Amino acid sequence: DAGITQSPRHKVTETGTPVTLRCHQTENHRYMYWYRQDPGHGLRLIHYSYGVKDTDKGEVSDGYSVSRSKTEDFLLTLESATSSQTSVYFCAISRGSGGNEQYFGPGTRLTVT
């Protein structure tokens, strides 16, 4: 987990409220990713970034938006949280594109009630 932090680590929120998760890296890696992990599904890519202000959608992007205004920070926003977004969210970084080795943060456990 060295060099990558996520905040908050745990959050409980109510349906319909906006939520922002933050990923911060000190490695100066170009690529950053947001995944969600649910039982039986492994990791699923939500959004990724290939540079400042450069982002793209992943497999499960509906209901999520991202922003990257600085190399070190990648924000994931749930505009209006739903119970189906209860999950563990992981941020990852890599030097090169997604096929390269990725380094993961410790995760954020989000519960939407």
Added chain:
Amino acid sequence: SQQGEEDPQALSIQEGENATMNCSYKTSINNLQWYRQNSGRGLVHLILIRSNEREKHSGRLRVTLDTSKKSSSLLITASRAADTASYFCATDDSNYQLIWGAGTKLIIKP
């Protein structure tokens, strides 16, 4: 969509035994990676094997890749209690992003 699928879903062995888990995938790849996840933690990269490689070693880990069968195996020799974790394979898709399997949960009994 899941590219990689691990088998078995769960594996329980005695400490000191070898553990083998398998990964199958559907489309052609540039490389395949294995990661470990301890309970409640983020994933940790173990090994990357490229499509033109057949076998790779790292300490007690041995990974094989058979592109004709679209499958890979991860062997952990002389298992230890600290190897208890979930193990995931990941392959790159056409957009050079990683596609993940659902993982194998490995339990090492003392």
